[in-house]
Amino acid sequence: MVVGFDQVSKTYGNVRAVDGLSLRLHPGETVALLGPNGAGKSTTLDLLLGLKQADTGTVSVFGLSPREAIVAGRVGAMLQSGGLMDEVTVAELVKLACQLHPKPYKVTDVLARAGISQIADRKVNKLSGGQSQRVRFALATAGDSDLIVLDEPTTGMDVSARQAFWATMREQADQGRTVLFATHYLEEADAIADRVLVLHRGRLLADGTAAEIKAKAGARRISFDLEGEIDEAPLRALPFLTAATVSKSGSAAGSGQTVRMQSSDADATVHALYGLGLYPRNLEVAGLGLEQAFVAITEAEEAKEATQS
Amino acid sequence: MNALIKLELARALRNRKFLFFSVIYPSIIFLLVASQGGTGATVDNSGLSVAAYVMVSMASFGALTAVLMGNSERIAKERESGWVRQLRLTTLPGRGYVLAKTASAAVVSLPSIVVVFLVAASVKHVRLDAWQWFALTGAIWAGSLVFAALGVAIGYLASGDAVRPITMITYFGLSILGGLWWPSSSFPTWLQDIAKWLPTHAYAALGRAIEQSQAPKAQDIAILVVFFALFVGGAAWLYRKDTLKA
Numbered sequence: 001m002v003v004g005f006d007q008v009s010k011t012y013g014n015v016r017a018v019d020g021l022s023l024r025l026h027p028g029e030t031v032a033l034l035g036p037n038g039a040g041k042s043t044t045l046d047l048l049l050g051l052k053q054a055d056t057g058t059v060s061v062f063g064l065s066p067r068e069a070i071v072a073g074r075v076g077a078m079l080q081s082g083g084l085m086d087e088v089t090v091a092e093l094v095k096l097a098c099q100l101h102p103k104p105y106k107v108t109d110v111l112a113r114a115g116i117s118q119i120a121d122r123k124v125n126k127l128s129g130g131q132s133q134r135v136r137f138a139l140a141t142a143g144d145s146d147l148i149v150l151d152e153p154t155t156g157m158d159v160s161a162r163q164a165f166w167a168t169m170r171e172q173a174d175q176g177r178t179v180l181f182a183t184h185y186l187e188e189a190d191a192i193a194d195r196v197l198v199l200h201r202g203r204l205l206a207d208g209t210a211a212e213i214k215a216k217a218g219a220r221r222i223s224f225d226l227e228g229e230i231d232e233a234p235l236r237a238l239p240f241l242t243a244a245t246v247s248k249s250g251s252a253a254g255s256g257q258t259v260r261m262q263s264s265d266a267d268a269t270v271h272a273l274y275g276l277g278l279y280p281r282n283l284e285v286a287g288l289g290l291e292q293a294f295v296a297i298t299e300a301e302e303a304k305e306a307t308q309s
Numbered sequence: 310m311n312a313l314i315k316l317e318l319a320r321a322l323r324n325r326k327f328l329f330f331s332v333i334y335p336s337i338i339f340l341l342v343a344s345q346g347g348t349g350a351t352v353d354n355s356g357l358s359v360a361a362y363v364m365v366s367m368a369s370f371g372a373l374t375a376v377l378m379g380n381s382e383r384i385a386k387e388r389e390s391g392w393v394r395q396l397r398l399t400t401l402p403g404r405g406y407v408l409a410k411t412a413s414a415a416v417v418s419l420p421s422i423v424v425v426f427l428v429a430a431s432v433k434h435v436r437l438d439a440w441q442w443f444a445l446t447g448a449i450w451a452g453s454l455v456f457a458a459l460g461v462a463i464g465y466l467a468s469g470d471a472v473r474p475i476t477m478i479t480y481f482g483l484s485i486l487g488g489l490w491w492p493s494s495s496f497p498t499w500l501q502d503i504a505k506w507l508p509t510h511a512y513a514a515l516g517r518a519i520e521q522s523q524a525p526k527a528q529d530i531a532i533l534v535v536f537f538a539l540f541v542g543g544a545a546w547l548y549r550k551d552t553l554k555a
Binding site: 049053083085 | 395
């Protein structure tokens with residue numbers, strides 16, 4: 001077991017940032033940690049890295065305490081708020097990280113892998129946001145660590161930089177490392193992670209592959225166009241709907257409208273749609289994206305909490 | 310930890326503004342102040358010439374500048390930027406960061422002491438025995454650790470915009486009231502009563518005792534030891550508080 005959280009809680013004043021969290025990470029997994037702002041992602045990572053101490057419960061990393069695991073060189077981490085030492089060059093800083101790691105790589109290799117060889121002589125305080133992120137990544141991968149932890153690693157990067165970044169990240173995972181990253185770009189989690197953890201108010205709401213999370217949200221998207229004026233009431237009354245919107249489409253005909261709906265049983269909904277005697281055009285039925293699944297899951301949880309209280 | 314000390318040092322030596330204020334500036338003030346007194350004049354019955362008296366003041370002042378400014382502002386800034394947190398994810402031991410900062414500040418403070426001595430000996434013809442030069446350098450250098458600890462404490466106490474004014478007030482307050490700029494004997498009596506309890510006053514008195522070939526006064530050593538314990542204790546307490554909070 002790489003990481004074990006056992007009934008871990010952390011409270012700030014009245015806020016329960018992490019609430020009885022239990023989870024296990026296994027060797028070689030690439031795991032995404034998702035959650036809305038304030039869900040407890042950063043606190044969870046801080047507890048995992050020993051930057052914060054749990055109020056109750058235990059956190060172990062490779063069977064050791066977080067600090068012991070770091071001293072043993074088994075963990076490399078990149079923090080969202082990880083400032084850098086200024087007035088030194090990129091190469092000097094990476095060299096420091098290598099010197100501090102018990103199982104270091106060669107500085108030139110670390111620079112090359114992070115894609116910052118060209119800016120090695122530049123001062124750290126003269127870098128763009130995306131370049132700084134790459135330097136932080138280099139610090140996290142300066143040695144042969146078994147677990148790499150990344151908190152919002154692609155913040156401040158443009159799309160192509162993000163893609164390049166994940167390509168380097170995948171290399172790390174392919175070498176058998178466990179990678180844990182927090183992100184709010186859900187397409188990243190969808191594309192990269194073997195496993196997705198959805199955190200909400202400090203609790204684990206869902207844990208599975210991206211496909212399983214989408215299935216858990218239980219809904220599919222249905223969209224079609226209708227000609228002429230539409231009576232919305234029977235559409236909204238279709239069975240198994242979780243959401244429905246009717247909007248004017250920009251089609252050349254001018255009078256057409258697009259209807260989008262989400263259904264927990266798309267087959268039954270479409271069947272009932274034809275039963276209304278309508279002639280839907282351009283009918284599409286598709287699975288939810290991870291993002292919509294994520295919203296559906298967290299909204300369902302909030303609704304549940306609202307009825308309980 | 311040696312790796313961090315080396316990098317801190319390389320950075321300090323690259324920072325011209327910092328080097329100017331800690332290494333060159335004390336010598337300039339020395340020349341300005343020492344030139345005011347006549348060659349034969351002595352300061353408040355100490356038997357020391359103005360040049361010899363001011364030399365110790367300015368060497369102490371230079372060392373104080375290097376260690377206090379070097380520590381406080383950098384630590385506060387790097388705490389805020391998150392660099393301190395990032396370092397906690399390395400094998401560097403918890404105290405390693407503070408020790409590396411202090412060690413690199415101490416390396417810069419040594420030339421600031423020696424440069425004042427060189428200028429005093431060559432331009433103002435201050436003459437002392439060889440053992441006195443060595444003892445002076447050692448005493449002023451070792452004594453600067455008191456203020457390095459103070460710098461660490463301020464760095465962990467203040468944050469962001471507050472650290473500079475707090476450092477400046479402490480720095481000028483201790484320098485002026487401790488008699489590093491003007492002899493404290495020129496102060497009104499009530500101020501002298503305060504000044505003699507300040508660590509900077511005891512610090513300079515230590516150097517002057519060596520110039521007079523006397524043993525340092527027990528009171529001065531006691532004051533320095535007490536302040537050192539106070540500053541180290543405060544710094545350690547603030548450091549632990551910051552670590553739990555981060």
